[in-house]
Amino acid sequence: MSVLPDELWNRILEIVISTSRLGYRDLCCLAIVSRRLNRLSEDSSLWATLLALDFPSSDPPQSPSKSLYKTKFERDKARRVAAMRRLVLSAESRVDLSRKRLADLEDKMVRENARLKAAVEEMTNLERVKRASVALKVWQPEVVRGRQKQIVEQCTVPVDSRLSSLLMEIRVCKQQIVGFVKTYNNEKQKLSKYKEAVTSLKYHPLQISQLGLTLKEPKVKGKKLKLCESAESSR
Structure with missing residues (x-):
């Protein structure tokens, strides 16, 4: 040398x-x-x-000079740390929104299931009324006939038209539930990806470029700086 x-x-x-x-x-x-x-x-x-x-x-x-480089490096590092924090907050907000959507879908499925159950119960009762009205047209013991007559008299709605409406309502409820379940499963997959993104941002900052969340950084040497700063900010 x-x-x-x-x-x-x-x-x-x-x-x-x-x-x-x-x-x-x-x-x-x-x-x-x-x-x-x-x-x-x-x-x-x-x-x-x-x-x-x-x-x-x-x-x-x-x-x-070296001191000027150090000053710019510290400023750039602070900017990158702030950008990383914004990315983490954005990812966490997506997780919260996804959880809210899942809770809303769960409520909708519960209400739709309750509506389906009520429609099925009402249709079952109306079918009993319909069978009882048909049975009144044939001879039966007085006790059985009286019970069936009581069932028919307690019904205050037109049976056939109401049964048709209930069949349509049940069909719509089932379609709604299928749609909610599909949307719910898709949202669960999204939530899982959002959680992985948050975990990667918090505990694996060097993988930020693989998540599609990287900022515009200087080329070539900027890559070395990004690796160094990410490692320092994660400590």
Whole structure:
């Protein structure tokens, strides 16, 4: 190392940084190897290249330095942490909304089942009335005839038309229940995915890009920064 002049070492460092083979962490690690590398790593041109790669902007900094990079890094980290929190809150809100929809569907299914049960019971009673009215037309013992006559007299609605209405109502209830069950199962699948997304955001921040929730980040070097910041923010 002592054979090569500082100018050549600076050129080497510029090349590996510009080709994204050396990041800010690598440069910081080189700085603790020796006094010479520590001095070389402070060169403003190296940090200007890193700033341009990791924090691209239309206005290049007037005096690029390691401290300026650190300031921008901390600001960007705070922005990313805030963005992550917003993503978590958004995912949690989807979970809450999905649970509310499931509770609403459960209430609708309970009401529809109760309506179906009431319609079936009423239809059963009307069928008894219909059978009793038919049985009155044939000879029967007086006791049986009196009981059947009492059943017919207690009915105050037209049997045939009401039976037709009940059949239609039962058919509609069954269709509604089938639709509610299908929607309920689909919503349960969505809720499971929403829960997985929340878990991944909270406990596996490095997988955020796989969830389709990633923000627009700087290319190439920004990927290394994202991995580093996600690991630090998850601690």
